[in-house]
Amino acid sequence: MIETSCISEEFGREQRQLVYSGQGYTTNINVPPPELDTIRSAIKEQWLYRIQIADPSVVSKISKNNIDISKYHLVSADLDHAAMWSKTTRVLPISFFNWFKKSVFCNTLKDVFGLFQISDEENVGWPNIYWRLVRPNEPSDIGPMHRDAWFWQLNNNFPLPDFPFHRVKVWIPIYVEPGANGLLVEPFSQKRTDIRWNGEERHGINKPVLLMNDDELKPILAQTIPGQAVVFNDLLLHGGAVNKGELSRVSLEFTMLLKNS
Ligand SMILES: O=C(O)CCC(=O)C(=O)O
Ligand SMILES: [Fe+2]
DSSP states (O other): OOOOOOOOOHHHHHHHHHHTTTTSSEOOBOOHHHHHHHHHHHHHHHHHHHHHOHHHHHHHHHHTHHHHHTGGTTTTGGGGGGOOOOGGBBBBOHHHHHHTTSHHHHHHHHHHSSSSEOOOOOOOOOOEEEEEEBBTTTTTGSOOOOHHOOOOHHOTSOOOOOEEEEEEEEEEEEOOTTTTEEEEEOOOOGGOOOOOOEEEETTTTEEEEEEOGGGGOEEEEEEOOOBBBBEEEOOOEEEEOOOOOOOEEEEEEEEEEEEEE
């Protein structure tokens, strides 16, 4: 059975206005708590499985001490953290996508934005819904401020749908401490025309480099609770905030390729 959401036309119009022509994002679309539990289980399973491959003794330590993914920083020193979490290891399996596409959350997005596909920029063969870990006080776990559109401009090998489309990004906090960690956004920055940046090749991937001084950007930390998504314009400036909390921050992301109407 396909779950249906029960949002009004007006709610949908307001959210689209916020994303496309207002502040550039909305935080009004939430993952219902039971669905957040399912997402947490799926991420934890993939996290543990990857650690099992890297070093089974760390899995024993995790089980014995009942360490949850939000306490990952307690075991990451036993692992080759920098090497083991390439993006493809964090793309959830197709079975997850098959559950997700019938979820209330996914159907709410469809009711607000219309029909969409989720992009497969890692070329794994199914839509890329992937998670991210940001440990406390680890500046190297976050990237600089950017527009997601830059990645698409720099990489012309990303598979595309067979319909005219535009992109909107979805970022969902899974374990987050509001005010201490999460996503930085600059409201209205999708409209800025003064942003200087460059492309640079690193590890065979073209990555954008921001050419702005810190005082030229005005990022704020999105105050979101677990499950409260940030749905944002492809041109919005955003980035990870250095984690000033107690827990490892876990978030989930995907890009909607929305059918132009
Ligand atoms: O979670 C982060 O640190 C960055 C997220 C991001 O860049 C995105 O969702 O596009
Ligand atoms: Fe991004």
